[in-house]
Amino acid sequence: MSEYGKSLSVGLRTLRLLGVSLLILVFVASALPLNGFNTPIATPEAPASNYAHPAVPAGGTPVIVTGTYVHPSGMFTLPLVSGWQLPGDSPEESVAATPEQPITRAGATFINVSAASVVHAFVEDNPELSLKDFEALQAYYTAEQLSAAWSQYNGGWREIARRAVGETLIIDTEMTHEGLVYLGRQIARLQDRWLMVMRLVVPNNNPSLLEQLQATYEPYFQLLPSSINAPLFWRTLSDTVSGYLIRFPNTWQQEDGKPGAPYALSGELDGRTYRLNTRAVPNAAVPDEESARAWIAENYPRATVQTVQAEQRGDFTGYTLSFLAPDPDGNQRSLTATLINGAGTLYVAVLQTFAEGRDLLAPSDGSISPELFRIRQTFTPLRLVPLSAQPTPTPTPAG
Known part of the structure; x- marks a missing residue:
């Protein structure tokens, strides 16, 4: 032995x-x-x-x-x-x-x-x-x-x-x-x-x-302070390849995605169906509000931005923008995009629902579930642990 x-x-x-x-x-x-x-x-x-x-x-x-x-x-x-x-x-x-x-x-x-x-x-x-x-x-x-x-x-x-x-x-x-x-x-x-x-x-x-x-x-x-204010038993999506985390209600379901690739989830809140899409964009950043608005314009060419809020996740900063944008069939959607600047990567979480004209960041709209705020607040880059260097195997001489 x-x-x-x-x-x-x-x-x-x-x-x-x-x-x-x-x-x-x-x-x-x-x-x-x-x-x-x-x-x-x-x-x-x-x-x-x-x-x-x-x-x-x-x-x-x-x-x-x-x-x-x-x-x-x-x-x-x-x-x-x-x-x-x-x-x-x-x-x-x-x-x-x-x-x-x-x-x-x-x-x-x-x-x-x-x-x-x-x-x-x-x-x-x-x-x-x-x-x-x-x-x-x-x-x-x-x-x-x-x-x-x-x-x-x-x-x-x-x-x-x-x-x-x-x-x-x-x-x-x-x-x-x-x-x-x-x-x-x-x-x-x-x-x-x-x-x-x-x-x-x-x-x-x-x-x-x-x-x-x-x-x-x-x-x-x-x-991870971003998770503290969300219910403990919410589900957690942690992509340790791309390097981010987001949490969401237990009733929501994952539709697509795997570590290192975009994710798609959906679920019900305030009587409406919401869709959540997350991804990491290498070599991108939104250092100021102008660049955050430009990101929306580039990715949603027919969008109308409604409200912009600054975001802070420890040392990471970014913005959440609410906006209106039609889907490919012309149906009006209300959306928020949370854009967090990581180390050389832009982390993106987009929440959307078919609710014509609603501003999902409007503080005076009591019909908008506070859980949307909680979901967005949990979205944060992860500080990934460096992997150990693997030793190179010594070749065995031919005998």
């Missing part, structure tokens, strides 16, 4: 011993104490282990970025890393605030079986916490609070060190389960009112993997 095969076999045995469901339970735990109180949860005595951690490959465990992950809620992005996969039973978490509980949370767990490693990330808005600054974040993570994350390890856990790097709080821990020791790292920061937390776990015989994972995941763990 190859060294990789041996490592995979040991890793499988290790994670069977740990139980994938247990690992998910550990990492999908919220930032709140699991028992609902600020008291430590008792840790049972650890049984002895008949297993060992997977052997570390020569040269270390490879950490190869293969793409960009977008949470189904559109709330955050992460790198996709070869070997760290979403488990099949409960990989992703979405919790919407209700009158009974005020927390909004979105999270995802990735497990690498052969490396016995886990990555869990979540974003959370809890109005009851009042975490207004970094000092409040530091004070929040007491030993009792950390027990909510690590007490599921049946051999106990201990904090090794904590440090501040800018406005990020990093807490290193050591955990034991079934006689095997693991290294954990929690990386937490605040963005506006949102708590962003990433937890990494590796076997204690592979400490360099912890550093690799942090260096790979942390810079690209991004909250």
